[in-house]
Amino acid sequence: MFEWLFGKKVPPRKIEVTHRTTPSANTTRPRKGSAQIEIRDEGQGWLSIPATGFYGSYSRSPNGRFRIAWRDGGADRGNGHNGHYVLIYDEEIVCKGEMERPQDGKVADNGVFILNDCRSPSNLSGTFRAFQMDGSEFLTQDYAANLFTNGLSSDGSLAACQTCNSDDEDDSAILTVFDLAESKELYRFRAESGWPNTYTFSADGEVLTLGYANGEGEFAYKLDGTFIDRDAWIAARLGQGDLYMIRRVIDEAGGKPDPKIGEQLLAAVDQGLVHNSWRDDRSQALGFRLRGEVLESMGELEHALESYNKALALNSKIGVKRRIDQLRKTALAPPKR
Known part of the structure; x- marks a missing residue:
């Protein structure tokens, strides 16, 4: 009904990302010799590891086998301390590491995981990071903007990251889609429906559905930013x-x-x-x-x-x-x- 009103598309901009190494072959089991210690699920998305004093948020892979947990450095950052992250397979610690301010972790069924390094919010900067199951970092993208949310496909082949507003024209309010299998950025665009809370990639890797809180709904885009559900979004906002x-x-x-x-x-x-x-x-x-x-x-x-x-x-x-x-x-x- 609104097609005649809203025919204009937002053109995407394609750029390459510098990265460290290409991902290794997909696997669903960690290497032998992983550390197995007590891991407590504290409920409501939190876990603790008493032996190391770790306490932080976590999210699970779609198949439920992996958990990526993270803890912001918080007040300790002023004393030169970073935040920490831990990848867990069942009850075994697969890898762990540090970064300045890890947030919004996601992990795929093959153990590939992503994190937003929010860094200093006053500097309007952030870094999106992707890792192999063994903790090796294979894609890094810096932004001159704070980071909002991110998403990862269940097979670890695609990811997305949303930035907040900033003074930088290229990085402000941008949604970036990454091809993790090739360790590169595919597209970036400004999602007309706004900053999403959730991301769902279709099984064929052609469509990204963005979800919004407070009952606002879910709306599909092609990976290049073409807004498939534009009419449905308009109708939902009018409703x-x-x-x-x-x-x-x-x-x-x-x-x-x-x-x-x-x-x-x-x-x-x-x-x-x-x-x-x-x-x-x-x-x-x-x-x-x-x-x-x-x-x-x-x-x-x-x-x-x-x-x-x-x-x-x-x-x-x-x-x-x-x-x-x-x-x-x-x-x-x-x-x-």
């Missing part, structure tokens, strides 16, 4: 009363959305006006302005004027005074004899 999405739909329709879309936009505005995220006066004024614009485009001038007046009463700088003056001359003018 939640997202006033910024309503603004966007109206603007990209040249201020005159199709009447059928107009009815959906009015319902979305009504949803937004009662949503807790939009209860402040400034947001309420925006909502009534948007309602007025949709009604005006549908020819319901008196109702549009009413909405504009409500918007102006809430925010004198909402930008509807000229529209109100024009509609008063049009909607309230006496009929010609």
Whole structure:
């Protein structure tokens, strides 16, 4: 339904990544001689290793055999101490290491694992790192931006990393897709649906589905950034009363959305006006302005004027005074004899 409104694609930018070594052949078992000591699952994504004093977050591989655990250096970083990470296969420690601020670990069914090294948040920098099961690092990518989240395919062949906003045009708010089998970056793009919380690669390695918290949904992209589920994303945002999405739909329709879309936009505005995220006066004024614009485009001038007046009463700088003056001359003018 929205295809005619949103045909423009965001072009990806392809660059290579410097890396250390290429991955070795896939394997699902650690080498013999791995250390086996007590590992306690503390619940809610935390584990401890009493013998070493390690306590940190962890995540499991899809098959449940591997765990990658990490601990931020925290306050100790000021004393020159790094954070730590540990790869576990069943109840055996396979490898361990240090980095400045390990976060957001993921591990594949073959033991390949990734970590975000968040480094210093005040410096707007971060490093994405990928490792073999034996702890050898085979891909490193530095960013002039803080890191948000990452994702890894179940077979360890593909990974993705999302950055936060920064002053660096190339690295700000970028989602990067990596080919770990070839130790290189495939694509980078700005995901139109925003910063994801989860990443799921399709079995054929052609599609990346991004998941969002708070019931916002999951939306599929091709690896080059082509937004497959764009219409579904727009509909989902409208269903939640997202006033910024309503603004966007109206603007990209040249201020005159199709009447059928107009009815959906009015319902979305009504949803937004009662949503807790939009209860402040400034947001309420925006909502009534948007309602007025949709009604005006549908020819319901008196109702549009009413909405504009409500918007102006809430925010004198909402930008509807000229529209109100024009509609008063049009909607309230006496009929010609």
